[in-house]
Every structure is written in C-alpha cells, then in structure tokens.
Amino acid sequence: xxxxxxxxxxxxxxxxxxxxxxxxxxxxxxxxxxxxxxxxxxxxxxxxxxxxxxxxxxxxxxxxxxxxxxxxxxxxxxxxxxxxxxxxxxxxxxxxxxxxxxxxxxxxxxxxxxxxxxxxxxxxxxxxxxxxxxxxxxxxxxxxxxxxxxxxxxxxxxxxxxxxxxxxxxxxxxxxxxxxxxxxxxxxxxxxxxxxxxxxxxxxxxxxxxxxxxxxxxxxxxxxxxxxxxxxxxxxxxxxxxxxxxxxxxxxxxxxxxxxxxxxxxxxxxxxxxxxxxxxxxxxxxxxxxxxxxxxxxxxxxxxxxxxxxxxxxxxxxxxxxxxxxxxxxxxxxxxxxxxxxxxxxxxxxxxxxxxxxxxxxxxxxxxxxxxxxxxxxxxxxxxxxxxxxxxxxxxxxxxxxxxxxxxxxxxxxxxxxxxxxxx
Numbered sequence: 001x002x003x004x005x006x007x008x009x010x011x012x013x014x015x016x017x018x019x020x021x022x023x024x025x026x027x028x029x030x031x032x033x034x035x036x037x038x039x040x041x042x043x044x045x046x047x048x049x050x051x052x053x054x055x056x057x058x059x060x061x062x063x064x065x066x067x068x069x070x071x072x073x074x075x076x077x078x079x080x081x082x083x084x085x086x087x088x089x090x091x092x093x094x095x096x097x098x099x100x101x102x103x104x105x106x107x108x109x110x111x112x113x114x115x116x117x118x119x120x121x122x123x124x125x126x127x128x129x130x131x132x133x134x135x136x137x138x139x140x141x142x143x144x145x146x147x148x149x150x151x152x153x154x155x156x157x158x159x160x161x162x163x164x165x166x167x168x169x170x171x172x173x174x175x176x177x178x179x180x181x182x183x184x185x186x187x188x189x190x191x192x193x194x195x196x197x198x199x200x201x202x203x204x205x206x207x208x209x210x211x212x213x214x215x216x217x218x219x220x221x222x223x224x225x226x227x228x229x230x231x232x233x234x235x236x237x238x239x240x241x242x243x244x245x246x247x248x249x250x251x252x253x254x255x256x257x258x259x260x261x262x263x264x265x266x267x268x269x270x271x272x273x274x275x276x277x278x279x280x281x282x283x284x285x286x287x288x289x290x291x292x293x294x295x296x297x298x299x300x301x302x303x304x305x306x307x308x309x310x311x312x313x314x315x316x317x318x319x320x321x322x323x324x325x326x327x328x329x330x331x332x333x334x335x336x337x338x339x340x341x342x343x344x345x346x347x348x349x350x351x352x353x354x355x356x357x358x359x360x361x362x363x364x365x366x367x368x369x370x371x372x373x374x375x376x377x378x379x380x381x382x383x384x385x386x387x388x389x390x391x392x393x394x395x396x397x398x399x400x401x402x403x404x405x406x407x408x409x410x411x412x413x414x415x416x417x418x419x420x421x422x423x424x
Contacts, residue, residue: 069276099353099378114290118403119403163347187252276360
C-alpha cells in the first residue's frame with residue numbers, strides 16, 4: 001500500500017515538472033509576426049517627387065552614354081569625325097565640323113622669288129601641316145616678306161571672327177563713344193573696360209559698343225581701314241573681301257553681331273595684315289606689294305593707300321592687344337616666345353562645318369619689326385589661340401636667327417613712298 005502511494009506521488013511530481021517546463025518555454029520564447037520579403041516604406045510627397053526627378057536624370061544620363069557607342073554612321077553623318085562613329089552631343093558641343101585641320105603640300109605653286117628667305121623658312125616651319133596660311137609684312141613699307149600657301153592667302157577670305165574688334169575699337173575711340181577707361185555696363189554688377197575687352201575678347205562689350213556706334217559709322221570706319229577693298233597692289237590672283245552695304249538682320253544679331261564676330265563680313269589675310277601694319281607704323285595704310293622678279297625687288301617703292309587718323313588712338317588699344325598675348329586669348333604665343341613684346345588679336349568662329357582661327361599681330365621690336373597674320377581652317381583643333389601659338393613659333397625662329405638684332409648698314413632700298421589713293 002505504501003509502495004503504491006509512493007509511485008503515485010512520483011508520477012504526480014513528474015507531471016507537475018512537465019507542466020512547469022512548458023509554461024517557462026512559453027514565456028522565454030516571444031512570438032514574432034511573419035514579415036514578407038519586400039519591405040514597403042511610404043515616403044512623403046516631397047521625397048517621392050525628388051526621387052522621381054533623380055530617376056529621370058539617371059535615365060537621361062544613361063541614354064547619353066549609350067549614344068557615344070552607337071554603330072558606325074553612314075553617309076553625311078560620318079563627316080568630320082574621322083572614326084566613322086557618331087559622336088555624342090556632349091562631346092561635340094552640338095556642332096559638327098567637316099573640314100580637316102591638317103593639310104599637305106600647301107606651298108605648291110607659291111611664287112617666292114621676292115620673299116625674304118629667313119622669314120619664309122620660319123613661316124613654313126611654324127605652319128607645319130596645319131591647314132592655313134601665314135602672311136608676314138614689313139609694316140614700314142607694305143612689302144610682303146613671306147606668303148605661305150598663297151592660294152589661301154589670296155582667296156576671298158572668311159568671317160573675321162573677333163579680329164574685327166580691333167577695327168571696332170578704333171572706330172569707337174574716334175567717335176568718342178568710349179575711352180580706354182570707360183566702364184561699359186554688361187550686367188547689374190559687371191562692367192568692363194577696353195583693355196580687358198580686347199585682351200579677353202569680350203563679345204558682349206563689343207556688341208554694346210557696336211550698337212552705340214550704329215551701322216553707318218561702323219561701315220565708314222571699317223572701309224577706311226581697308227575692308228571691302230583689295231589690300232594688294234597688282235598681286236595676281238588676289239580676291240576681294242566683302243563688306244555689306246546693309247546692316248545684318250536684327251534677327252541674326254544686327255550690328256552688334258557684326259562688331260563682335262564680324263558676321264556677314266568677309267576679311268582676307270592680306271586685309272588684316274594691312275590693318276595691323278597701319279597700327280604698327282602709326283597710321284599709314286600701305287598697299288601690300290609682293291615683288292616676284294629681281295627687277296621689282298630693285299625698284300621697290302612703298303605705295304600709300306591713305307593716311308589714317310589713328311595715331312593718338314594706338315596707345316589706347318595697345319594695352320589690350322598686349323594683354324591678349326600676356327594673359328588673354330593669345331597667351332599660348334608665350335609658350336614659344338617671351339623675349340620681345342608682341343601685340344595682337346585672336347579670332348575664333350565657325351561657319352558651314354568649318355572652324356576658323358585667326359591671329360593678327362606685330363612684334364613691337366626696335367629692329368626687325370614685322371607683322372604676322374596666321375589664318376587657319378579646319379575642325380576642332382583649329383581656333384584663334386592655336387594660330388597665336390604658331391605665330392609664337394615663328395617669332396621664336398626669327399629671334400634665334402637674329403632677325404630682331406641690329407643689322408649692319410646696307411645699300412637702302414628706295415623708301416620714298418608714293419601716295420596712290422584707294423582706287424584700284
């Protein structure tokens with residue numbers, strides 16, 4: 001009986017311990033709600049808009065990146081790329097060029113009998129295989145010392161781009177529209193003077209000055225400076241640059257665009273060389289002459305087209321033209337030549353798939369003063385600063401060959417200039 005009671009008690013204790021363990025397990029193990037694999041977070045309306053904009057931007061950027069790796073283009077769309085592949089707009093800046101910046105055999109057909117061998121050699125070396133021309137002139141006589149790639153140099157010319165700003169500056173100074181120190185307002189907090197505008201080639205400045213001058217005065221002075229006329233005296237093959245009789249349509253920028261980019265104007269390398277020579281010599285606009293025989297060389301006589309009343313104005317523009325070389329758009333010149341002062345003006349623009357690069361300058365030296373015009377045509381490697389760099393290379397070559405050094409006395413060439421007027 002006692003044994004049965006003991007067994008019953010033992011079984012009761014075991015049952016009690018089992019219940020207590022189950023209860024403890026229920027407390028120690030918390031229950032978890034089942035979550036789906038995707039967590040959905042509700043953003044605020046502002047955050048949702050921002051995320052939508054970011055997603056759109058990402059898709060746009062991806063589309064631009066894909067466009068850089070499209071299949072080869074066909075037909076006209078391949079021109080100017082050189083690779084046969086379309087170029088994305090981001091890399092082409094929205095403009096496609098079809099002309100080449102490089103050329104070979106550019107001196108074929110040049111007539112060189114009357115040129116200075118040292119100057120010509122320096123010009124050929126400087127130009128290299130760039131598609132363009134270099135014209136070098138003695139500013140005190142109008143004699144062409146070298147004309148490399150005469151076919152292009154004597155052509156009908158091209159848009160002068162920003163080189164037109166030199167003529168506009170002289171016109172505005174002549175009409176007292178500005179002085180060297182006049183601060184022209186170009187915005188609420190932005191004013192620019194002539195020196196800075198020339199050095200940095202500020203388009204807005206010259207557009208404002210051009211509008212204040214008006215088309216009639218711009219036309220008068222530009223023609224006085226030789227635009228729209230033959231620059232040379234009986235030079236075979238020379239073509240005439242053009243200056244329009246009417247103002248550029250206002251929808252295309254009007255006279256302001258004519259004064260900042262030279263829009264609707266055609267300038268030849270010889271015309272720019274003649275203008276630069278008149279600045280270098282104090283105001284005499286010579287006919288440029290290119291002697292081609294020994295007799296013409298022996299009997300060379302300068303021929304004056306007209307005297308320009310710009311003598312007092314030249315110091316007003318000199319700082320700007322010097323600034324272009326020292327810290328402005330022509331500063332690449334100084335990578336090759338720093339020994340002598342150079343004054344100049346660059347020009348860069350494009351038309352009909354061809355990019356133009358201009359640089360008109362003169363070495364303002366005591367001896368061997370020379371005017372140099374570099375004109376380039378082509379694609380993206382072609383621009384005004386590159387033309388300035390080539391001019392620097394030419395000046396460097398001349399300097400290394402003592403062109404700017406004192407020369408021994410020689411039998412002088414006839415120097416009494418003949419005034420022949422402008423009708424030719």
